[in-house]
Amino acid sequence: MALTEVTPTVLVLNTPSASLLDAAMTAITHAVDGCTIPITTEPDLSTYHATQVLIKLEDSAGCTVTFQEGDNPPAIRSGSGAAFTVALGANEVKYIVIELARFMQNDGTVHFATATTTASCSCFILPRGA
Helix, strand or coil: CCCEECCCEECCCCCCCCCCCCCCCEECCCCCCCEEEECCCCCCHHHHCCCEEEEEEEECCCEEEEECCCCCCCCCCCCCCCCEEEEECCCEEEEEEEEHHHHCCCCCEEEEEECCCCEEEEEEEECCCC
16 A cells, blocks of 8 residues: 655744745655654654644645544544544645544544645644644
8 A cells, every 4th residue: 555655843932943945845656545643753742742733734626535534542632523634625635623632543643635736735744732
């Protein structure tokens, strides 16, 4: 199973980020298999105890993005409903904050899939208290 990996940017509370280009989004190249966001590989995660991830999604043709329910543990709220979907229209941009307690997989990642390869995304790990 081929997954597109989306490298997250770790944001720090009360600290400006580096200059982030809008064009630096990851193209989703494996629509059927989906994407993975490695959360626990980020070195600052243990320091800031992240509980939420901000994801920016855009698609030139329109699609549906489906976030896979997490594994318990570590996703203690994984039973709060099945997969979560977001509909994107053509040339639409949406931001979504997801809760790691609902969507984190047991390997420390978040998974989502689209029906097309015209979508792209970027991801930001939010510090606790944000």
